[in-house]
Amino acid sequence: MKLYSYDWRFKSILRMNVMSLNIGVIGLGNMGRNMAATLVGKGFTVSGFDLSKETRQAAQECGVSCVDDLKALTSSSAIVILSLPKAEHVEAVCLGPEGLIHLLPSDSIIIDTTTSVPETSRLVGEKLSKKGIAFLDAPVSGGPAGAASGTMSMVIGGDESVYQSVLPVLEAMSRVRVHVGGIGAGNIAKIANNMLAAAHLVTTAEALTLAEKAGVDPEKVLQAINAGSGRSGASEAMFPTWVMNKAYNSGFTMGLMRKDIGLAKDLAESLGLNLPMTLQTEQLWQASATTISDDKDFCCIAQYTNADLFG
Numbered sequence: 001m002k003l004y005s006y007d008w009r010f011k012s013i014l015r016m017n018v019m020s021l022n023i024g025v026i027g028l029g030n031m032g033r034n035m036a037a038t039l040v041g042k043g044f045t046v047s048g049f050d051l052s053k054e055t056r057q058a059a060q061e062c063g064v065s066c067v068d069d070l071k072a073l074t075s076s077s078a079i080v081i082l083s084l085p086k087a088e089h090v091e092a093v094c095l096g097p098e099g100l101i102h103l104l105p106s107d108s109i110i111i112d113t114t115t116s117v118p119e120t121s122r123l124v125g126e127k128l129s130k131k132g133i134a135f136l137d138a139p140v141s142g143g144p145a146g147a148a149s150g151t152m153s154m155v156i157g158g159d160e161s162v163y164q165s166v167l168p169v170l171e172a173m174s175r176v177r178v179h180v181g182g183i184g185a186g187n188i189a190k191i192a193n194n195m196l197a198a199a200h201l202v203t204t205a206e207a208l209t210l211a212e213k214a215g216v217d218p219e220k221v222l223q224a225i226n227a228g229s230g231r232s233g234a235s236e237a238m239f240p241t242w243v244m245n246k247a248y249n250s251g252f253t254m255g256l257m258r259k260d261i262g263l264a265k266d267l268a269e270s271l272g273l274n275l276p277m278t279l280q281t282e283q284l285w286q287a288s289a290t291t292i293s294d295d296k297d298f299c300c301i302a303q304y305t306n307a308d309l310f311g
C-alpha cells in the first residue's frame with residue numbers, strides 16, 4: 001500500500017516561532033474543546049469553531065475564544081487542528097465548497113486528530129498539497145482527560161519536515177508521539193490500536209464473567225489479571241475507571257468505537273486479509289446496537305456480555 005510523502009519545505013513556518021502563530025481548532029466536542037483549552041493554558045493563541053452553538057458556548061467557558069464560521073477562523077490561523085467525528089466530516093471541512101482548501105493561505109498546516117479513514121487522509125493531503133497546504137493525520141489516545149491534561153498519545157502520519165515544524169504544538173498536547181510514516185499511516189496505527197481496545201473490552205468482560213460464574217470475586221480476579229500476562233489497557237485502565245464502579249463516563253461513545261472497529265474491518269477487507277478475530281469483534285460491536293445505543297459510553301459493551309454483572 002502506497003503512503004504519500006510530500007517534499008514539503010515549510011521554511012516560512014520553520015523560521016517563525018510556532019508559539020507566535022495563531023491556532024484554529026475545528027470541532028470542539030469532548031476532545032477538541034479540551035485540546036483547545038490545553039493549548040490556551042500553555043500560552044498559545046487559539047480560536048475555535050464548531051457547528052453547534054451550545055458546544056461553542058461550552059468551549060468559550062473553558063477559555064477558548066470561538067468564532068462563528070470557518071472564514072473567521074482561517075483569517076487568523078496558520079495552523080488548524082481538526083477534531084471531527086468521522087472521515088466524511090474531515091473531507092467536507094477540508095475540500096468542501098466552503099472548505100479550508102479555499103480559505104487557508106499556502107504554507108498553512110492542518111493537523112487532523114480525527115480517527116479517520118487512511119485513504120481519506122491521503123486524498124485530502126494530496127489535494128491540499130496542490131494549494132501549498134500541508135496535512136498531518138495525527139489521531140489521539142487518552143480520552144477527554146488526556147486532552148485536558150496535555151498527556152495524550154499521538155500517532156502521526158505525514159512529512160518529517162511538517163511534523164518537525166509543528167512539534168511544539170504536538171508536545172503541548174501530548175506526552176507520547178510516534179511518527180509512524182507518510183500521510184495515512186497515523187490512522188492505520190490508530191485503527192490497529194482501537195481494534196485491540198475493542199476486543200480487549202469484550203475479552204476482559206468474558207474473563208470476569210467466567211470467574212464470577214465459577215464462584216470467585218471478579219474484583220479480585222481483575223487484580224490477578226492485572227498482575228499477570230492477560231492484562232491490557234482495558235483491564236488496567238478501563239475496567240477500574242469506568243466499568244467496575246459502573247461510572248460509564250469516559251467521554252468516548254459506543255458510536256465512535258463502532259466506527260473505529262468498522263474501520264479495522266474495512267481496512268482488512270481492502271487488503272484482502274482474513275482476520276477472524278477482527279471480524280468477530282466488529283460483528284459483536286455492531287450487534288450490540290440492538291440494546292446499547294450509539295450515544296452510550298463505549299465501556300457499556302461490557303453490559304452486552306453480562307448485563308447482570310456490569311449493568
Ligand code: NAD
Binds near residue numbers: 049
Ligand atoms: P464529539 O462528537 O464529542 O465532537 C465532535 C465535534 O465535531 C462535535 O461537537 C460536532 O458538532 C463537531 N462537528 C461535526 N462536524 C463539524 C463541522 N463540519 N464543522 C465544525 N464542527 C463540526 O467527538 P469526540 O469524542 O470529541 O471525538 C472526536 C474525534 O476524536 C473522533 O474521531 C473520535 O473517534 C476521536 N477520539 C475520541 C476520543 C474520546 O475519548 N472521546 C478518544 C480518542 C479519539
